[in-house]
Amino acid sequence: MADPMKMRVTLAGDIANVKVLMNHDMETGLRKDAKTGQVIPAHFIQNVTATLNGKAVMEAQWGTAISKNPFLEFKIKGAKAGDKVTVDWLDNKGDKNHIEDTIK
Amino acid sequence: MNPLRRTFLKGSGAAGTLAVALAAGLLKPGQVLAAEWNKAAFEAHGIIDALKGIGGASAAESKDIAIKAPDIAENGAVVPVEVTSKIPGTEQIAIVVEKNDRPLIAVFNLLNGAEGFVSTRIKMSQTSSVKILVKAGGKMYTASKEVKVTIGGCGG
Numbered sequence: 001m002a003d004p005m006k007m008r009v010t011l012a013g014d015i016a017n018v019k020v021l022m023n024h025d026m027e028t029g030l031r032k033d034a035k036t037g038q039v040i041p042a043h044f045i046q047n048v049t050a051t052l053n054g055k056a057v058m059e060a061q062w063g064t065a066i067s068k069n070p071f072l073e074f075k076i077k078g079a080k081a082g083d084k085v086t087v088d089w090l091d092n093k094g095d096k097n098h099i100e101d102t103i104k
Numbered sequence: 105m106n107p108l109r110r111t112f113l114k115g116s117g118a119a120g121t122l123a124v125a126l127a128a129g130l131l132k133p134g135q136v137l138a139a140e141w142n143k144a145a146f147e148a149h150g151i152i153d154a155l156k157g158i159g160g161a162s163a164a165e166s167k168d169i170a171i172k173a174p175d176i177a178e179n180g181a182v183v184p185v186e187v188t189s190k191i192p193g194t195e196q197i198a199i200v201v202e203k204n205d206r207p208l209i210a211v212f213n214l215l216n217g218a219e220g221f222v223s224t225r226i227k228m229s230q231t232s233s234v235k236i237l238v239k240a241g242g243k244m245y246t247a248s249k250e251v252k253v254t255i256g257g258c259g260g
Binding site: 015 | 140142146181182183184201204205208209211212214215216217218221222224225226
């Protein structure tokens with residue numbers, strides 16, 4: 001079970017600014033374990049989806065070069081207080097995470 | 105590995121895998137798989153193949169793409185990159201690092217009111233040009249910024 005994400009949504013006029021901090025190792029699959037010499041397998045978020053009131057606003061595909069514990073910020077026009085924002089991620093092993101918040 | 109994922113991961117890129125999975129009877133109608141993953145583009149070595157993978161090979165230079173990234177990044181593992189596209193109808197923003205072994209970093213598809221803006225942190229293996237590709241109105245545009253990377257130390 002993945003560690004919880006953090007999200008902060010602020011509203012300026014009708015533009016919602018969404019900041020998300022995810023917990024994920026984002027292993028490239030190119031590093032070797034210092035002790036065992038074994039390659040640490042790639043383990044990284046591949047897909048990130050964000051919705052506003054159930055409608056997809058962002059669908060992202062990521063590679064291994066997004067930094068560990070990914071930070072993501074994006075903006076949605078046409079938002080208002082009471083709207084619901086969700087962010088989901090899916091990684092290459094099938095692990096997922098989800099966060100949602102209502103704009104205040 | 106779940107057979108669904110195996111088919112999924114074997115798929116060569118954007119359009120095919122969902123269709124393949126459906127045809128193979130692995131997906132029940134109405135069951136939604138996660139979004140596709142452009143394996144060929146993400147695993148491409150060299151900037152030319154990476155750009156080809158996302159249809160960005162002949163993108164037009166644009167002054168309407170603003171890239172905010174450090175001139176000198178002290179830690180190549182965490183380089184902040186912020187993109188603002190003023191091109192009307194921006195529907196996709198992609199980040200490519202020319203000198204990374206696998207240059208394609210991320211692709212952000214924007215819809216239903218999402219603005220042409222994205223900010224994140226990326227890994228850079230060495231000093232390199234950070235190229236941004238923007239898709240708007242079906243056309244591709246590009247801008248780039250050179251970011252120097254110092255590994256550890258005080259940036260000197």
